[in-house]
Amino acid sequence: MHISQDFDAGNIEVVSAARADDIQLRIRHDKDSEFYQWFYFRLSGVRDVPCTLKILNAAGAAYPAGFEDYRVVYSYDRQHWRRYPTTLEGGELRIEITPQQDAMYFAYFTPYSMERHADLVARSLQSPICNLTILGQSVDGQDIDLLRIAGPGDASGRKNCWLIARQHPGESMAQWWMEGALERLVDPFDEFSAALLQRCNFFVVPNMNPDGSRRGHLRTNAVGRNLNREWAAPSMEKSPEVYLVSEAMTHFGVDFFLDVHGDESLPYCFIAGVEGLAGWTAEDQAKLDFYKTRLAEINDDFQTEVGYPTKGPGEANLSMSTGFVGSRFGCLAMTLEMPFKDTTATPDPEFGWSGERSKALAHSCLEALAASL
Ligand SMILES: [Zn+2]
Known part of the structure; x- marks a missing residue:
């Protein structure tokens, strides 16, 4: 399994990616600022593997209410971006999903690079x-x-x-x-x-x-x-x-x-x-x-x-x-x-x-x- 964000508009920090059912992530702060909420990353190497992604610092984001009743944006081809449900548990934003291809992208909203x-x-x-x-x-x-x-x-x-x-x-x-x-x-x-x-x-x-x-x-x-x-x-x-x-x-x-x-x-x-x-x-x-x-x-x-x-x-x-x-x-x-x-x-x-x-x-x-x- 690999998570990458080192590209145009990418944002995520990996805390732990040892287990697919407990992928722990954090959103990076804006530089020299307390604000954060935008995320954008690629998850790869877990085709057909049930995954649980957890954004640990969701509760401290700039607008935590933004993660209530929120559906994450995802894409396999970076052209078509669809929605997928999330849950909030103990201040963490959770995405439980089984990727159907070798790599898939997640973002807060459809990116515009x-x-x-x-x-x-x-x-x-x-x-x-x-x-x-x-x-x-x-x-x-x-x-x-x-x-x-x-x-x-x-x-x-x-x-x-x-x-x-x-x-x-x-x-x-x-x-x-x-x-x-x-x-x-x-x-x-x-x-x-x-x-x-x-x-x-x-x-x-x-x-x-x-x-x-x-x-x-x-x-x-x-x-x-x-x-x-x-x-x-x-x-x-x-x-x-x-x-x-x-x-x-x-x-x-x-x-x-x-x-x-x-x-x-x-x-x-x-x-x-x-x-x-x-x-x-x-x-x-x-x-x-x-x-x-x-x-x-x-x-x-x-x-x-x-x-x-x-x-x-x-x-x-x-x-x-x-x-x-x-x-x-x-x-x-x-x-x-x-x-x-x-x-x-x-x-x-x-x-x-x-x-x-x-x-x-x-x-x-x-x-x-x-x-x-
Ligand atoms: Zn604005």
């Missing part, structure tokens, strides 16, 4: 309306990629719409969402996108946190910074990812902003606004409500009943991207959350919430944007 990110950027750039700006480098020296998509004709006078994802690198569904958004925006045969691109320029950061993504982190960058708490005062030393994107926003301007995330615990798709901004108006509320309501009408996986509690006036967190952008640019600024588990009203027993459903939700989000312009 940095190699796939490179593929996504390269494929998007095959479109003549998509341009790449490398804003600078992350702490580990990876490029921070900004894709700019502008339809033909005079681009001035169009709304500047910003989409960013994966500030929290373990929330890989956010980059599946990005894949869906980018594929649709650059599709030359999509009449909806062509019309939208006459009214909007898009500024897309498909991965805000390449270092955390490659390192297999849940929530932070290479030096332990939670990027979605850095927006009030980012630095090139500790949070260049946010510093560089924030500078680009100031340069180009922002008329619409969506920051894409995943939520470990809540089995719902929902949007959090910035109702707590000091200058929040009835008009701001109406714009937010319209977008959310329209999205719920377009896509059955999205709902408006359950989400984070709304903050009172002046309580908005300006160190978060939406608080910063809403305050600085006075535009509609929202956080989209998708579940790690599944959606309560529209469950999928085989796949749960998935990369494909994340991509479909991205298409719907673009349609809601078109409706709200």
Whole structure:
């Protein structure tokens, strides 16, 4: 038996793999951080052998409720990822399974590797309306990629719409969402996108946190910074990812902003606004409500009943991207959350919430944007 994690986005520590019925594992902390929850590893050499995998430190993870009623994501071919039930016993997450092939992969959610990110950027750039700006480098020296998509004709006078994802690198569904958004925006045969691109320029950061993504982190960058708490005062030393994107926003301007995330615990798709901004108006509320309501009408996986509690006036967190952008640019600024588990009203027993459903939700989000312009 062998367990490996030394690959793009891999994360697990082996405590003991002496017996197949007692495989003891721990999830590594994000570097220089207390956070952990993302895992991704390969189990091999136990074909047709009943195995019990135990993640010993599940109870101390960032969001332990995320492991309640949780079904792990697994794959044999790294293309198709299905769900398998787990149990929680004495603070351990247990997976009792008999592998049917020589190697099988387990992950917290369908992975989205940095190699796939490179593929996504390269494929998007095959479109003549998509341009790449490398804003600078992350702490580990990876490029921070900004894709700019502008339809033909005079681009001035169009709304500047910003989409960013994966500030929290373990929330890989956010980059599946990005894949869906980018594929649709650059599709030359999509009449909806062509019309939208006459009214909007898009500024897309498909991965805000390449270092955390490659390192297999849940929530932070290479030096332990939670990027979605850095927006009030980012630095090139500790949070260049946010510093560089924030500078680009100031340069180009922002008329619409969506920051894409995943939520470990809540089995719902929902949007959090910035109702707590000091200058929040009835008009701001109406714009937010319209977008959310329209999205719920377009896509059955999205709902408006359950989400984070709304903050009172002046309580908005300006160190978060939406608080910063809403305050600085006075535009509609929202956080989209998708579940790690599944959606309560529209469950999928085989796949749960998935990369494909994340991509479909991205298409719907673009349609809601078109409706709200
Ligand atoms: Zn997040």
